[in-house]
């Protein structure tokens with residue numbers, strides 16, 4: 001019987017979604033007027049629609065809006081419409097597919113870790129063609145925990161049959177969720193931020209690196225010795 005040395009784990013990258021892999025077109029405040037127009041409601045109803053939705057961004061919340069204005073649609077139907085709307089105004093940040101492909105070709109394993117509604121975040125990934133470009137997706141709603149809680153980072157790794165190591169990485173644009181979460185989890189981080197980066201509050205950890213965009217971050221990761 002031979003004792004083979006253990007196979008080294010592939011490098012693991014956890015990566016944020018919004019403003020890191022994708023951006024959204026248009027003004028989010030345009031949703032309520034568009035909702036009113038689509039359902040033959042007067043324009044002045046938009047304020048009520050917006051206020052009710054801000055209080056409950058869910059199928060239940062949209063069901064309340066539907067009941068308030070006597071729309072002939074269930075909350076589930078209106079929510080489906082909303083998911084389609086949100087996915088429809090999502091586009092890839094240039095160079096992201098190529099960056100993810102280069103990382104995977106170099107042996108990296110990639111998991112998206114994102115805060116939000118599971119159906120919306122997954123619809124964005126599907127619309128932009130990113131689902132097959134990553135190995136796992138972990139959305140806070142289905143995880144039951146949000147960044148910066150380390151539990152969501154550990155859960156993302158567990159979905160890949162992995163445990164996090166200090167040599168693993170988190171890439172994201174939000175210091176409060178992505179950087180604080182990576183620091184609390186004990187992994188390294190790249191902060192996606194304009195150059196020069198704005199100063200962070202003293203309570204925030206210093207990222208391992210900064211990069212102006214995800215393709216630059218990927219080039220940096222590929223250049224680092226492991």
Ligand SMILES: [Mg+2]
Nearest residue numbers: 016018019173
């Ligand atoms: Mg983000």
